[in-house]
Amino acid sequence: MTGYIYLLAVIGFLCVLLFLFENLWPILQAVRAVLAPWFIPNEETSLVKKFGPWALVTGSTDGIGKAYSFELAKRGVNVVLVSRNEDRLRNTAKQIESRFTVKTKIIAADFSLGLEAIRKVKEEVAKLPIDILVNNVGKMYEYPAYLCEVSEQDIADIITINTIAATLMTRAFLQGMKERKRGAVVNVSSGSEHQPVPFVTVYSATKAYMKSFSNALRYEYQKYGITVQHLAPLFVDTKMNAFSENIQNDRIFVVTPGQYARYAVATLGKMDETSGHWVHGLQTFFIKLAPWWLRMGIGAKFFKKARHDYLLKKIKPGRESNSTEATKTE
Numbered sequence: 001m002t003g004y005i006y007l008l009a010v011i012g013f014l015c016v017l018l019f020l021f022e023n024l025w026p027i028l029q030a031v032r033a034v035l036a037p038w039f040i041p042n043e044e045t046s047l048v049k050k051f052g053p054w055a056l057v058t059g060s061t062d063g064i065g066k067a068y069s070f071e072l073a074k075r076g077v078n079v080v081l082v083s084r085n086e087d088r089l090r091n092t093a094k095q096i097e098s099r100f101t102v103k104t105k106i107i108a109a110d111f112s113l114g115l116e117a118i119r120k121v122k123e124e125v126a127k128l129p130i131d132i133l134v135n136n137v138g139k140m141y142e143y144p145a146y147l148c149e150v151s152e153q154d155i156a157d158i159i160t161i162n163t164i165a166a167t168l169m170t171r172a173f174l175q176g177m178k179e180r181k182r183g184a185v186v187n188v189s190s191g192s193e194h195q196p197v198p199f200v201t202v203y204s205a206t207k208a209y210m211k212s213f214s215n216a217l218r219y220e221y222q223k224y225g226i227t228v229q230h231l232a233p234l235f236v237d238t239k240m241n242a243f244s245e246n247i248q249n250d251r252i253f254v255v256t257p258g259q260y261a262r263y264a265v266a267t268l269g270k271m272d273e274t275s276g277h278w279v280h281g282l283q284t285f286f287i288k289l290a291p292w293w294l295r296m297g298i299g300a301k302f303f304k305k306a307r308h309d310y311l312l313k314k315i316k317p318g319r320e321s322n323s324t325e326a327t328k329t330e
């Protein structure tokens with residue numbers, strides 16, 4: 001009997017150890033990244049020297065993608081900007097070139113078209129070695145909703161943009177990186193990958209796909225000198241969250257795209273998997289201490305409330321939450 005109790009205690013101890021290791025690993029990696037200049041002074045810190053001179057960022061005229069492109073340019077990396085709107089692309093390129101001594105190239109492509117967009121991008125950068133690929137573009141629901149309320153087109157676009165486009169863009173540029181024996185693929189996922197999230201069900205499922213994709217891809221390609229970094233941000237103040245004033249007004253848990261990108265780019269080549277910003281890292285650590293079903297329940301409540309508030313506002317703009325009106329939006 002004592003033997004069984006001893007065995008159970010050892011198994012329990014190992015489980016706790018594994019659980020702590022998994023949750024503390026990103027923190028240990030962050031500590032290593034901060035201390036590296038003292039302990040590993042020869043470690044290459046220049047992105048251009050480490051990966052190469054050209055990056056391609058998808059979804060780069062707004063939000064995280066735009067800020068990320070600026071951060072890369074600040075570090076001397078030339079940037080290919082890809083989004084749908086030509087004027088906004090030209091504007092962003094102009095802003096970058098006026099502030100930093102780098103080159104830019106713009107490509108107007110709509111990733112909801114899947115393979116057609118990828119072929120266009122590939123053709124237009126055929127002569128450029130893309131050393132850092134940032135799969136940033138993503139589509140969320142217009143507002144949190146039940147599956148049958150989301151249009152078929154929106155569901156197809158969310159899956160195509162968030163998973164198919166990122167996968168095929170990666171495939172398009174990996175071979176070149178492999179031949180050059182260096183390069184980085186940065187996949188911008190979301191904290192919604194950590195558990196299913198009702199009311200943004202399809203969006204969170206696409207991000208869970210990206211987590212699996214990044215981890216398996218890293219295993220396949222790290223032996224060729226290629227870095228696969230996976231970013232899982234929580235809320236960033238961009239137009240993707242326009243459905244919720246609470247998110248947009250939160251200055252404690254929500255960071256600006258500029259703040260996010262500054263930290264995220266600093267982790268490139270140093271952390272394989274990170275939320276991308278220390279504020280999000282702390283939140284993720286505490287969130288992941290809870291079991292997935294509890295996190296899912298809390299997420300569901302949060303997005304149901306956001307949906308309720310959004311619909312109320314749509315019914316009566318400028319009017320405060322009112323429980324009678326609210327029930328109509330259930």
Ligand SMILES: NC(=O)c1ccc[n+]([C@@H]2O[C@H](COP(=O)([O-])OP(=O)(O)OC[C@H]3O[C@@H](n4cnc5c(N)ncnc54)[C@H](OP(=O)(O)O)[C@@H]3O)[C@@H](O)[C@H]2O)c1
Binds near residue numbers: 064083136232237
């Ligand atoms: N914001 C957050 O709170 C948050 C949290 C977690 C994860 N993320 C992830 O972070 C990434 C960036 O999000 P964000 O909030 O920065 O987005 P955002 O502010 O909405 O910016 C989206 C960018 O992508 C471009 N774009 C949109 N649809 C496109 C399409 N079909 N084809 C090509 N380009 C397109 C937009 O430009 P055009 O409209 O001109 O094409 C714009 O430059 C996404 O993958 C998102 O899932 C965001």
